Amino acid sequence: MRVAALSVASGPSHMFPGHAPASAGTEIGSISLSGLTSFFSCKLFTITMRLVILDNYDLASEWAAKYICNCIIQFKPSQGRYFTLGLPTGSTPLGCYKKLIEYHKNGDLSFKYVKTFNMDEYVGLPRNHPESYHSYMWNNFFKHIDIDPNNAHILDGNALDLQAECDAFEKKIEESGGIDLFVGGIGPDGHIAFNEPGSSLASRTRLKTLAMDTILANAKYFDGDLSKVPTMALTVGVGTVMDAREVMILITGAHKAFALYKAIEEGVNHMWTVSAFQQHPRTIFVCDEDATLELRVKTVKYFKGLMHVHNKLVDPLYSMKEEN
Amino acid sequence: MMPSNKSVSDAPIFQFTNCRILRSHQLQREDLWVREGKILNPEKLFFDEKGSADIQLDCKDSIIAPGFIDVQINGGFGVDFSLAVDDVQSGISLVSQKILSHGVTSFCPTLVTSPPSVYHKVLPQISIRNGGPHGAGILGAHLEGPFISKEKKGAHPEHYLSTFESGAFQDLLATYRHLDCVRIVTLAPEMKRSSEVIQELTRQGICVSLGHSVANLSQAEEAVRHGATFITHLFNAMLPFHHRDPGIVGLLTSDQIPARRRVFYGMISDGIHTNPAALRIAHRAHPKGLVLVTDAIAGMGLAPGKHTLGQQVIEVDGLNTYIAGTKTLSGSVATMDSCVRHFLEATGCTVETALEAASLHPAQLLGIEHRKGTLNYDNDADFLLLDDSLRVRATYIAGERVWSQDTFTI
Numbered sequence A: 001m002r003v004a005a006l007s008v009a010s011g012p013s014h015m016f017p018g019h020a021p022a023s024a025g026t027e028i029g030s031i032s033l034s035g036l037t038s039f040f041s042c043k044l045f046t047i048t049m050r051l052v053i054l055d056n057y058d059l060a061s062e063w064a065a066k067y068i069c070n071c072i073i074q075f076k077p078s079q080g081r082y083f084t085l086g087l088p089t090g091s092t093p094l095g096c097y098k099k100l101i102e103y104h105k106n107g108d109l110s111f112k113y114v115k116t117f118n119m120d121e122y123v124g125l126p127r128n129h130p131e132s133y134h135s136y137m138w139n140n141f142f143k144h145i146d147i148d149p150n151n152a153h154i155l156d157g158n159a160l161d162l163q164a165e166c167d168a169f170e171k172k173i174e175e176s177g178g179i180d181l182f183v184g185g186i187g188p189d190g191h192i193a194f195n196e197p198g199s200s201l202a203s204r205t206r207l208k209t210l211a212m213d214t215i216l217a218n219a220k221y222f223d224g225d226l227s228k229v230p231t232m233a234l235t236v237g238v239g240t241v242m243d244a245r246e247v248m249i250l251i252t253g254a255h256k257a258f259a260l261y262k263a264i265e266e267g268v269n270h271m272w273t274v275s276a277f278q279q280h281p282r283t284i285f286v287c288d289e290d291a292t293l294e295l296r297v298k299t300v301k302y303f304k305g306l307m308h309v310h311n312k313l314v315d316p317l318y319s320m321k322e323e324n
Numbered sequence B: 001m002m003p004s005n006k007s008v009s010d011a012p013i014f015q016f017t018n019c020r021i022l023r024s025h026q027l028q029r030e031d032l033w034v035r036e037g038k039i040l041n042p043e044k045l046f047f048d049e050k051g052s053a054d055i056q057l058d059c060k061d062s063i064i065a066p067g068f069i070d071v072q073i074n075g076g077f078g079v080d081f082s083l084a085v086d087d088v089q090s091g092i093s094l095v096s097q098k099i100l101s102h103g104v105t106s107f108c109p110t111l112v113t114s115p116p117s118v119y120h121k122v123l124p125q126i127s128i129r130n131g132g133p134h135g136a137g138i139l140g141a142h143l144e145g146p147f148i149s150k151e152k153k154g155a156h157p158e159h160y161l162s163t164f165e166s167g168a169f170q171d172l173l174a175t176y177r178h179l180d181c182v183r184i185v186t187l188a189p190e191m192k193r194s195s196e197v198i199q200e201l202t203r204q205g206i207c208v209s210l211g212h213s214v215a216n217l218s219q220a221e222e223a224v225r226h227g228a229t230f231i232t233h234l235f236n237a238m239l240p241f242h243h244r245d246p247g248i249v250g251l252l253t254s255d256q257i258p259a260r261r262r263v264f265y266g267m268i269s270d271g272i273h274t275n276p277a278a279l280r281i282a283h284r285a286h287p288k289g290l291v292l293v294t295d296a297i298a299g300m301g302l303a304p305g306k307h308t309l310g311q312q313v314i315e316v317d318g319l320n321t322y323i324a325g326t327k328t329l330s331g332s333v334a335t336m337d338s339c340v341r342h343f344l345e346a347t348g349c350t351v352e353t354a355l356e357a358a359s360l361h362p363a364q365l366l367g368i369e370h371r372k373g374t375l376n377y378d379n380d381a382d383f384l385l386l387d388d389s390l391r392v393r394a395t396y397i398a399g400e401r402v403w404s405q406d407t408f409t410i
Helices: A033-041 A057-075 A094-105 A133-140 A162-175 A212-222 A238-242 A254-264 A273-279 A297-305 A307-313 B042-049 B088-102 B116-125 B169-176 B194-203 B217-225 B247-253 B276-285 B336-347 B351-357 B360-365
Strands: A048-054 A083-087 A114-118 A120-122 A181-184 A206-209 A232-235 A247-251 A282-288 B013-023 B026-028 B032-035 B055-066 B068-073 B104-111 B141-144 B182-187 B207-210 B264-267 B290-292 B305-309 B312-317 B320-323 B383-386 B392-397 B400-404
Touching: A048 A057, A048 A297, A048 A307, A057 A083, A057 A094, A057 A181, A057 A247, A057 A282, A114 A162, A120 A133, A133 B042, A162 A206, A162 A232, A238 A273, A247 A254, A247 A273, A254 A273, A254 A282, A297 A307, B013 B351, B026 B351, B055 B351, B068 B088, B068 B141, B068 B336, B068 B360, B088 B104, B088 B116, B088 B336, B088 B392, B088 B400, B104 B116, B104 B392, B116 B169, B169 B194, B182 B194, B194 B207, B194 B217, B207 B217, B217 B247, B247 B276, B264 B276, B264 B360, B276 B336, B290 B336, B290 B351, B290 B360, B336 B351, B351 B360
Parallel strands: A048 A282, A083 A114, A083 A181, A181 A247, A247 A282, B013 B055, B068 B104, B104 B141, B141 B182, B182 B207, B264 B290
Antiparallel strands: A120 A232, A206 A232, B013 B026, B013 B032, B055 B383, B305 B312, B312 B320, B383 B392, B392 B400
């Protein structure tokens, strides 16, 4: 019988110094079936960084959705004990949302006892504008599931006092007991949410002026017209996301490859704010092949070699039907 | 179902699911939300009111379209609106209830050329009213005649034709007397002083339609300049299209239409009144103006045989309706939903186009599209559940089911 072996990394900084042996990082050893249950139950005490690499966008989206699904179900949310989820927008998570909706429509997953906090919202865009993040979340997620509207929190970019709105958002997160799993994406400039290059890694929810890179990247949603793209947004801070108990970053596509390289193979740096998560106790980066194009072959081979371990997190895929 | 926490209203919220709705000119796989007889915006409900549905209804993959609007219907089921009876309202009520099964949720009861005594007696009894379980809503009367051309009278009785050349609008007023509930007037624009009449009717908010006329194109264009916006049953009872003078038909492609105005034209697509090729020519020339009408007569819904149309006797044989003993067409016995299906098949157009010709376009003609004819948020919840062949499964007015097939329940 194999024994569960969970080693714990100590200290911050580089995950992979170019010359260091593999044990300098964190790893999960092989796990027995009975160990799997205890693995989940002592999840909170393990400290891990995982790079999960799938062949393509669809498989990456599906893996991420399965992971979220299992997290929620294993948590056994109920009245008064909600699972809190941080959520992103953009094109990357669309496939993941579609899969989650599918699990819901099949009766396998309910969001009745899930609270959500979105990362950001544009300032000055009417809430019902087709490109607002409220519209995005409604059309791509909320309208297809059974979440209680009182539990779906998105920053209000039209609030009269924007900083007060940000402070209130932080308070709501605190009052809900903190975020269990924060799902995010990465910008081509390595930003998380709208924490543009140069943002403080200790930052909290606040008003940010968008970098030109971000405005250019968003122009495609505004008929390619730069003048129509909002220039300011409210965003959770790097510090806010770091407070979450677990963080999952979705990174797909070749255009994100350089940002991923900067985020995990180089140092923690406020010019590439996603790099801050090297110091988070529980982070998963979920990628497709294309997103790994700028990584070292050694890094990619190492983590691909761990896929049989990573896949145990999503297989078996739990269902709320079994719970009843 | 989670507890509702609606700040705007306590009325129950209905969510129609598993359907395809006609919105923004396309069939979209979306749910239809209804509250207090109006189409509700679910995103606004979610974010502003933190509300959710009270009752979810599975529409079994139906198409949901706005209710049909028939702006030219002379009667049906043995009822003839132009017959001067003491109780016009009960006849209208009977028809309004029966046409629910054809998908019509609003209509304009139409009176053909009649003596002034008929108008004086009948018009005060017609009232504009909302639809409901009792029947389709009444938008107002359509008066077709008596100010029409003798040469193109069709089934209208010649001795009751009239002109307004001496007193213009005053003559019209003397004939009709009560205009409160009048929504559309069909007249022949070549008649002397028609411009003044058209202008005054338009000023009073009454839609002017050109029909039963021998007008040439420039006379028709002048009428449009003065306010006319509709053509009564295109091709029928007017001069045929001629390449050097297209007549009223030429309005479809005229460049003399005032900016921001559109000319609409009624078509009876029952397969009898117009050859499918002619239907296609009109549709292709001016697709956004096409309004499907039934021009149904008392015999609609009844067995073949002899029926009346105002002062005339009509013979019904299958779908053909002629003045008794002649080959002159007079109205139809088509139902609105069969017109929509025939239009779809004859033109090969999209389902969306066929549905809009019977809902959006008549609403635009009457200037009521902010309330009716679409499934836009805050519009009246008058809608239909249809199958893929566009057969009506159920009819709803103000969010309430007012008719459904026996075999269809949701």
